[in-house]
Amino acid sequence: xxxxxxxEGIRLSKRVADILKCSRSEAEQVIVGGWVxxxxxxxxxxxxxxxxxNIDIHSTAQRGKVPxxxxxxxxxxxxxxLPKGHTHIWTSLTPEMRSKQDRSxxxxxxxxxxxxxxxxxxxxxxxxxxxLSEDSSMLRKLQDDRTxxxxxxxxxxxxxxxxxxxxxxxxxxxxxxxxxxTPHKTGLRMAFKGYQPGYAVGVIEKTxxxxxxxxxxxxxxxxxxxxxxxxxxxxxxxxxF
Numbered sequence: 001x002x003x004x005x006x007x008e009g010i011r012l013s014k015r016v017a018d019i020l021k022c023s024r025s026e027a028e029q030v031i032v033g034g035w036v037x038x039x040x041x042x043x044x045x046x047x048x049x050x051x052x053x054n055i056d057i058h059s060t061a062q063r064g065k066v067p068x069x070x071x072x073x074x075x076x077x078x079x080x081x082l083p084k085g086h087t088h089i090w091t092s093l094t095p096e097m098r099s100k101q102d103r104s105x106x107x108x109x110x111x112x113x114x115x116x117x118x119x120x121x122x123x124x125x126x127x128x129x130x131x132l133s134e135d136s137s138m139l140r141k142l143q144d145d146r147t148x149x150x151x152x153x154x155x156x157x158x159x160x161x162x163x164x165x166x167x168x169x170x171x172x173x174x175x176x177x178x179x180x181x182t183p184h185k186t187g188l189r190m191a192f193k194g195y196q197p198g199y200a201v202g203v204i205e206k207t208x209x210x211x212x213x214x215x216x217x218x219x220x221x222x223x224x225x226x227x228x229x230x231x232x233x234x235x236x237x238x239x240x241f
Contacts, residue, residue, distance in 0.1 A: 012038065013046035015055055022064025032115070033069065034107030035061040044109035060105060068135035069106060070235040071116065074227040075130045081121035081197075089118065089130055092230050099227055104234035119143055120151070120219065123197045128153075128216035129224035131235075142219070142241065148194030149220040149241055154179070155188040156213035157204060165207040174203065185212065 016036055017027035028046040030036060035058040036043060038050060060066060073089055075081070080088045093113050116132040119142035133139055142149065161178060169176040169190070180187035190200060195216070204211045217224050220241035227233065 009049035009051040011046065012036065012043060012048040012050055012055075015050060016057065017064070019055065019057060020061065020064045026064030030057065030061045030064055030066050032109075032111055033061075033066050034109040034112055035066055042107045042109060044107075044111040058105060067237050068133070068138070069108075069112060069116070070131065070133040070135055070138050071108075071232050072222060072224065072227070072235055073130045073132065073232040074224055074229050075122055075127055076229045077125055077127050080124050081118045081130060083118075089132070090116070093132075093232055097230050097232060099231045099233040101226065102233035104236065106234055120149075120195060121197055122216060123201070123214065126197075126200075126214040126216065127229065128214075129219055129222070130216075131219065131222075145194060150218075151192045151195040151216055152218035153190045153192065153195075153200060154213075154215045154217055155190055155200060155204065155211060157186050157188060158210040158212055159183075159185065161186045161188070161209065165209060168207045169203055171203065 012031060013024055013027045016030055017024050020027060020030070031046045032044050034042050034044055037056040038048070039053050040056070071093070073092060075089055078087060079092070080086070082088060083090060090113060093108060112134070115134045117134070117139055119131045119133060119139050122128065122130060131142060160181065160183065166176060166178065169188070174193070175191040177189050178186060179189045192199065200214055201211045222235070222239060222241050
């Protein structure tokens with residue numbers, strides 16, 4: 001088929017707005033969200049021009065009202081939570097790394113992927129639960145210092161931990177307990193009210209201990225399990241932090 005001249009056909013957003021009986025801006029959100037197929041192929045460009053192609057709109061997109069996407073990811077060591085990092089978390093958002101637990105039905109298009117912002121970043125060396133969202137209200141909630149979420153972390157430190165060192169790792173807003181112990185390393189379970197990269201290592205190394213591993217396993221009521229390292233899934237509308 002020959003490519004359409006820019007003046008031929010109509011914009012996909014207009015056709016979708018007509019089908020859903022919604023506003024043009026709502027139609028654009030449906031398209032960018034990956035909910036629209038043109039001749040069985042997902043198209044995420046609202047300005048894409050069409051003539052008589054078959055348009056299929058996912059059943060989730062009713063009257064242009066679609067859920068804003070939030071993703072949880074099992075970050076691996078060395079990945080950056082900054083989009084300009086050399087190896088960043090967005091590189092994991094591939095179809096191959098999508099968890100089989102994902103029941104959302106969304107198509108994560110390149111355009112939508114670029115919109116996602118990281119909330120509550122982790123250190124590059126840390127692993128575990130990371131959240132990316134296009135929902136501004138969700139991002140504000142996860143970053144609100146006035147009502148911080150509880151972040152559950154698993155830390156490993158070199159050697160044994162004394163009772164005094166354990167006491168010193170429990171300042172205001174932080175609970176720490178020993179989860180495993182050998183002569184060579186100790187596992188700690190730490191619960192923070194809010195979290196900023198570098199906070200855990202600061203608390204631990206202030207006691208003279210050396211941090212050798214850090215993983216976030218929970219934010220609020222949302223658990224990372226059962227995501228394998230590098231896997232991701234969309235947060236379902238009924239899930240709440």
